[in-house]
Amino acid sequence: MTAPPIRTWLAGLRPRLVAAFAVIMILGATAAAGASYVSARRAILEGIQDQTMLKLRDQVTAYLPTISVPPSRGTLDAFATALKPSNVLVVYHDLHSSAGLSLDEVPAGLRHAVAGTTNIQFQRVDLGGVPTFFVGLPVQTASGRPSGLEVYAMVFLTDQRDAIDELARNAWVYSALALPIAVAVALLAARQVLRPVRALNTAASQLGRGRLDVRLRAKGSDELAQLVTTFNHTAAELERTVGTLRTMEADARRFVADVSHELRTPLAAMNAVTDVLDEDAEQLPPDTAVAARLVSAETRRLTRLVQDLIEISRFDAGRAELRREELDVAAAIGDSLAARGWEPGAELVADLPPGITARLDRRRLDIVVANLVGNALRHGAPPVEVVLREEFGAVVLTVTDHGPGIPADVLPRVFDRFTKADTARARSEGSGLGLSIARENARLHGGDIVAADTGGGARFELRLPREGA
Amino acid sequence: MTCAFPNNGAVAEVLVVEDDAAVREGLQLALRRQGHVVRTAESGELGIEALVQHRPDLVVLDLMLPGMDGFETCRRMRASGPVPIIMLTARSDDFDVVAGLEAGADDYVAKPVEPRVLDARIRAVLRRAVGERPGEPAAAEERHGDLVIDRAALEVTKRGEPVSLTPTELKLLLELSRTPGQVYSRQQILSAVWDHDYLGDSRLVDACVQRLRAKIEDVPAKPEHVQTVRGFGYRFGRS
Numbered sequence: 001m002t003a004p005p006i007r008t009w010l011a012g013l014r015p016r017l018v019a020a021f022a023v024i025m026i027l028g029a030t031a032a033a034g035a036s037y038v039s040a041r042r043a044i045l046e047g048i049q050d051q052t053m054l055k056l057r058d059q060v061t062a063y064l065p066t067i068s069v070p071p072s073r074g075t076l077d078a079f080a081t082a083l084k085p086s087n088v089l090v091v092y093h094d095l096h097s098s099a100g101l102s103l104d105e106v107p108a109g110l111r112h113a114v115a116g117t118t119n120i121q122f123q124r125v126d127l128g129g130v131p132t133f134f135v136g137l138p139v140q141t142a143s144g145r146p147s148g149l150e151v152y153a154m155v156f157l158t159d160q161r162d163a164i165d166e167l168a169r170n171a172w173v174y175s176a177l178a179l180p181i182a183v184a185v186a187l188l189a190a191r192q193v194l195r196p197v198r199a200l201n202t203a204a205s206q207l208g209r210g211r212l213d214v215r216l217r218a219k220g221s222d223e224l225a226q227l228v229t230t231f232n233h234t235a236a237e238l239e240r241t242v243g244t245l246r247t248m249e250a251d252a253r254r255f256v257a258d259v260s261h262e263l264r265t266p267l268a269a270m271n272a273v274t275d276v277l278d279e280d281a282e283q284l285p286p287d288t289a290v291a292a293r294l295v296s297a298e299t300r301r302l303t304r305l306v307q308d309l310i311e312i313s314r315f316d317a318g319r320a321e322l323r324r325e326e327l328d329v330a331a332a333i334g335d336s337l338a339a340r341g342w343e344p345g346a347e348l349v350a351d352l353p354p355g356i357t358a359r360l361d362r363r364r365l366d367i368v369v370a371n372l373v374g375n376a377l378r379h380g381a382p383p384v385e386v387v388l389r390e391e392f393g394a395v396v397l398t399v400t401d402h403g404p405g406i407p408a409d410v411l412p413r414v415f416d417r418f419t420k421a422d423t424a425r426a427r428s429e430g431s432g433l434g435l436s437i438a439r440e441n442a443r444l445h446g447g448d449i450v451a452a453d454t455g456g457g458a459r460f461e462l463r464l465p466r467e468g469a
Numbered sequence: 470m471t472c473a474f475p476n477n478g479a480v481a482e483v484l485v486v487e488d489d490a491a492v493r494e495g496l497q498l499a500l501r502r503q504g505h506v507v508r509t510a511e512s513g514e515l516g517i518e519a520l521v522q523h524r525p526d527l528v529v530l531d532l533m534l535p536g537m538d539g540f541e542t543c544r545r546m547r548a549s550g551p552v553p554i555i556m557l558t559a560r561s562d563d564f565d566v567v568a569g570l571e572a573g574a575d576d577y578v579a580k581p582v583e584p585r586v587l588d589a590r591i592r593a594v595l596r597r598a599v600g601e602r603p604g605e606p607a608a609a610e611e612r613h614g615d616l617v618i619d620r621a622a623l624e625v626t627k628r629g630e631p632v633s634l635t636p637t638e639l640k641l642l643l644e645l646s647r648t649p650g651q652v653y654s655r656q657q658i659l660s661a662v663w664d665h666d667y668l669g670d671s672r673l674v675d676a677c678v679q680r681l682r683a684k685i686e687d688v689p690a691k692p693e694h695v696q697t698v699r700g701f702g703y704r705f706g707r708s
């Protein structure tokens with residue numbers, strides 16, 4: 001099971017690198033923009049506030065000598081009108097000016113603060129979304145004593161707010177502009193890091209598939225280059241070891257093949273005269289007759305073994321060739337059974353439906369059938385069931401017996417060479433190579449044989465592709 | 470051509486060419502027990518000498534010979550006449566078989582040899598020399614284009630010229646031409662011509678068809694008489 005590509009991609013190094021870069025970039029940009037925003041905002045606000053307060057005080061100081069205390073309402077109105085900006089309120093205890101700013105609009109907090117001090121006070125308020133600046137000035141007489149007069153002024157900070165807003169907007173825009181640059185830089189960096197990683201990955205999987213000569217070029221001297229060097233050393237060592245093992249194995253197999261071929265000539269001579277020994281045994285003294293028959297029988301056994309060894313060494317050397325021809329599979333199997341005198345009956349139950357055709361090697365199919373059925377008849381118990389069927393472009397032959405079955409510990413090794421299920425019958429009729437050869441033949445066809453224990457016997461299932469027959 | 474091979478099916482004069490003394494002696498003993506008269510030769514050169522000198526009915530030829538190898542020996546023996554040749558191959562399914570058949574062998578037996586198998590093959594080869602099955606009425610001369618087949622005299626002529634065929638080639642031609650236009654599978658041909666069981670090697674048929682074409686066709690690559698039916702087998706003449 002492989003994860004969906006998008007999940008795999010997301011789990012990779014690249015998105016993580018990109019995300020990390022983006023976060024760092026955004027944090028940096030935001031911090032810088034935020035800091036400059038805050039200081040710029042303060043400068044703007046303080047500028048307008050100081051300017052307003054100074055102007056107001058100067059105007060009040062200039063106008064104050066014309067006022068008599070206690071003032072009349074008209075005096076207060078005139079005072080308020082004379083002051084710039086226009087939104088001004090002048091209060092004298094319970095009396096206040098009626099033009100311009102009304103008493104209710106002045107924040108209570110500011111009035112409190114003004115009442116308890118001789119210094120100029122201010123407060124910033126948000127009036128329905130409009131930032132507003134209030135100044136409160138307790139007026140003192142020329143001699144420095146409180147006159148009881150309080151002057152309040154209100155200034156809308158709309159322009160300043162707009163300027164600050166634009167500042168903020170610009171900060172966001174610059175941060176946003178930085179993001180794609182951050183991503184691009186991150187992708188570039190990721191590429192730099194990931195290219196050797198990907199090359200390593202490809203090389204490692206090639207190595208895994210048996211391409212032991214794969215090597216990478218180490219560039220630079222960073223950690224990745226060291227990793228590449230290590231990989232190359234490992235691959236070289238692996239290639240050397242595997243090469244040695246392969247040579248040893250090939251030598252061993254060639255030795256078996258050579259020995260088999262060398263054995264064949266003397267066996268050919270002995271085999272040629274076994275019939276003579278058998279035929280004349282009756283006329284020999286009893287002991288000699290037994291000896292003659294023994295030599296004859298064992299010569300045949302040895303011949304079979306050597307033939308099987310030669311056959312399997314041909315598979316080992318990759319020299320086994322397949323000669324497919326169009327076959328009626330049931331007929332071919334029937335011929336194989338008949339040729340060995342295995343007639344259907346109580347011992348052998350054959351279900352071979354005609355009409356199943358396939359392109360198979362007749363000789364190799366015969367070897368497989370002879371081995372599977374012969375094995376079942378020798379080691380299993382009757383009835384041996386031979387069933388042919390067609391299944392999804394393949395022909396399937398099952399050979400089932402009702403014998404002791406295959407012990408669980410033998411089952412995985414049942415196709416190994418010289419594996420014998422029953423150690424008590426170590427010297428069985430077969431060479432011990434029959435099932436190995438049968439499976440090699442099935443695999444040469446692109447098929448296989450599977451062994452199973454049914455609980456009441458052994459079952460071998462041969463499956464061969466029909467090859468467009 | 471005339472086939473001068475004996476027809477008692479039992480006794481034949483067999484020449485065994487085999488370099489290994491023990492195998493040679495063993496085969497000689499076994500074949501002699503089967504009733505054959507056996508001569509032996511230990512090299513290809515001596516085998517050809519013996520063939521010329523004694524004119525055996527059949528040659529059993531080992532392919533692995535020192536000096537002149539089995540293939541070359543086979544070619545020279547084939548060139549000298551239509552004597553049937555059974556080769557002994559070390560292997561049953563590789564290059565040796567094809568090369569041996571191309572060199573002109575009629576049949577092959579894989580080593581180590583089962584004497585009964587070899588004897589059966591020898592008898593089958595010898596039977597081919599007899600031609601028609603007993604009991605069948607010998608037809609008159611048949612004409613197939615420029616080819617005339619005389620089943621009674623076992624003679625084949627092409628545009629009046631006699632064609633020299635080995636017994637196996639002749640038997641193959643006789644079987645195929647029995648019903649012109651009919652398609653025979655290789656297995657059918659194997660059992661009819663070679664008397665092989667169900668496991669016969671279809672390469673025998675292919676090799677023999679090639680040799681037959683070389684002798685009776687004008688252009689062997691574009692056969693008029695023995696035609697290949699892809700995926701099935703062979704057919705004599707047009708369908």
